[in-house]
Amino acid sequence: xxxxxxxxxxxxxxxxDVVALAGVSLSINSGELVxxxxxxxxxxxxxxxxxxxxxxxxxxxxxxxxxxxxxxxxDQLSALRARRLGFVFQQFYLLDxxxxxDNVAGGLLYSxxxxxxxxxxxxxxxxxxxxxxxxxxxxxxxxxGEKQRTAIARALVGRPSIVFADEPTxxxxxxxxxxxIELLRELNDAGTTIVVITHDSELAEAFPRRVAMRDGEIMAxxxxxx
Amino acid sequence: xxxxAYAPSRLLPRDILAVGSIGLRTRKVRAALSAxxxxxxxxxxxxxxxxxxxxxxxxxxxxxRLGTNLLTVEPGQSFxxxxxxxxxxxxxxxxxxxxxxQSATSIFAVEGATVRRTSYVDEDNDxxxxxxxxxxxxxxxxxxxxAAGSFLKEATKAxxxxxxxxxxxxxLGVSDVRDRPQVWIGDRYYxxxxxxxxxxxxxxxxxxxxxxxxEAQARFDADATPAKVYVRIEDHRIDSVRDALAGTxxxxxxxxxxxxxxxxxxxxxxxxxxxxxxxxxxxxxxALLVGGVGIANVMVISVLExxxxxxxxxxxxxxxxxxTVQFLCESLLLAGIGGVAGAxxxxxxTAISxxxxxxxxxxxxxxIVGGVVAALAIGAVAGLxxxxxxxxxxxxEALRTV
Numbered sequence: 001x002x003x004x005x006x007x008x009x010x011x012x013x014x015x016x017d018v019v020a021l022a023g024v025s026l027s028i029n030s031g032e033l034v035x036x037x038x039x040x041x042x043x044x045x046x047x048x049x050x051x052x053x054x055x056x057x058x059x060x061x062x063x064x065x066x067x068x069x070x071x072x073x074x075d076q077l078s079a080l081r082a083r084r085l086g087f088v089f090q091q092f093y094l095l096d097x098x099x100x101x102d103n104v105a106g107g108l109l110y111s112x113x114x115x116x117x118x119x120x121x122x123x124x125x126x127x128x129x130x131x132x133x134x135x136x137x138x139x140x141x142x143x144x145g146e147k148q149r150t151a152i153a154r155a156l157v158g159r160p161s162i163v164f165a166d167e168p169t170x171x172x173x174x175x176x177x178x179x180x181i182e183l184l185r186e187l188n189d190a191g192t193t194i195v196v197i198t199h200d201s202e203l204a205e206a207f208p209r210r211v212a213m214r215d216g217e218i219m220a221x222x223x224x225x226x
Numbered sequence: 227x228x229x230x231a232y233a234p235s236r237l238l239p240r241d242i243l244a245v246g247s248i249g250l251r252t253r254k255v256r257a258a259l260s261a262x263x264x265x266x267x268x269x270x271x272x273x274x275x276x277x278x279x280x281x282x283x284x285x286x287x288x289x290x291r292l293g294t295n296l297l298t299v300e301p302g303q304s305f306x307x308x309x310x311x312x313x314x315x316x317x318x319x320x321x322x323x324x325x326x327x328q329s330a331t332s333i334f335a336v337e338g339a340t341v342r343r344t345s346y347v348d349e350d351n352d353x354x355x356x357x358x359x360x361x362x363x364x365x366x367x368x369x370x371x372x373a374a375g376s377f378l379k380e381a382t383k384a385x386x387x388x389x390x391x392x393x394x395x396x397x398l399g400v401s402d403v404r405d406r407p408q409v410w411i412g413d414r415y416y417x418x419x420x421x422x423x424x425x426x427x428x429x430x431x432x433x434x435x436x437x438x439x440x441e442a443q444a445r446f447d448a449d450a451t452p453a454k455v456y457v458r459i460e461d462h463r464i465d466s467v468r469d470a471l472a473g474t475x476x477x478x479x480x481x482x483x484x485x486x487x488x489x490x491x492x493x494x495x496x497x498x499x500x501x502x503x504x505x506x507x508x509x510x511x512x513a514l515l516v517g518g519v520g521i522a523n524v525m526v527i528s529v530l531e532x533x534x535x536x537x538x539x540x541x542x543x544x545x546x547x548x549x550t551v552q553f554l555c556e557s558l559l560l561a562g563i564g565g566v567a568g569a570x571x572x573x574x575x576t577a578i579s580x581x582x583x584x585x586x587x588x589x590x591x592x593x594i595v596g597g598v599v600a601a602l603a604i605g606a607v608a609g610l611x612x613x614x615x616x617x618x619x620x621x622x623e624a625l626r627t628v
Binding site for chain 2: 055067095
């Protein structure tokens, strides 16, 4: 099977000789559940941003789903994110003025689906993450775990090839965090490719594949037979 | 390596409005206040235009009603001898005979006559009222209505009867003629047979007491040379008749005749109000500009505050253009709401003003449309910089937690 995501010799430098990634090569197959683990400053967030086309590498190759992200225009990358990628953030980034359904439907906003279809699919996505009873609630009426589930539903609603989660449990207590990881595992079992960034190596133990990072380099890439 | 192309990101047109109004819906007070800034600007401009249009409309309809075809002929400055010149005695009939003249009437000075309520009032107290002798066709030529009674007639002009101008009647305390009121002129009582309505074209008549010429000549030894001749002319012949009037009225010294057009004064007044209008319009434009700066300010703050929303939208697939469009739309909405509210406020202010001043309500459609368009233009300008700035943020910059 083709690699869904392929990084080859990716270097990211910031002005002032700051090297965030010092030559990273990595392949992720369809259907994988990967944890990228490392202390803060190890370059894992930069790696996720480059994998998610939110940022461009200084050097190296990024190929997502057969699409060369390095040579693509900004608009083409936007289209790729709209149609093939999903994101989950530590701070959820839900819009206060919108209900849970409309927040999730926002995941389809830039792929040009009509509103009725977006809401329909958003309801299904919310049911999938166990929030079928919270459809019309505002983010301010949801608990932390519910907010993150809503954000996960938003990442899933477009049926992306790959979902990137940046510290998805970072703002949650450990029990709620564990339930979010459990949800991600379930979604992976159902076929979604998921890449999770975390600084918590204990949490990473739950993942079949763990990529350990330090100082912008991959230190270890362990695949545990599931 | 094959590069697959994806269908571009797309934001449906009807979604633009929803996305562009999120900021307003979540921050209602701020949106209302910044829209208010623009609303005040637009309201003042619409009101200024509306109020001046209403009052100009009234002036113009007054001018229309009175006609611009009335000229007055008066003795002007005498060039020889220095003193005031006089019109010949036969000036009025001569003028009336000119082709194109519809009617002509004259008034005559009555030297030494004052009008008082009774004989007990001090002789020097003339209440600012001038006594004139008048031809009997004065109301027709001046298009003056009678407020009460009737004007001097052939039959009564040689008797001690008087007609009062509107202001004169008020000052003398005469409001009706049915109880046969009398006023004291010179050394005897005159019966008031009529009161004139307001003569807009010549306010001097409002402050006059008019008696018949034979009576004035008999009792006050009045001169039969007219103090003023009013001439009503056929509309399309005004210019040619006007040129001929001086020579006809006083063939010997046409240069000593002064011909004027009372409606010119009203038109000058209408023009003067127009001049004030542009001044106030300028003030309204300044208010609008301040409102626009307020919107720009609010938009800049909004972009700063909503960096993470911008980052999220980029992650969800929004292009830079989508971000620009969203914030530009928000700015246009703010200004548009302000503009529409302002136009309504301005129209209401005009309605209140014209009702209070008893004028016809005129709100020029150009003012309403222009006001809303001006608001939108201000909104576009104010929103341009913030929204371009928002679009320039890279997704990672926008998502960086501060």
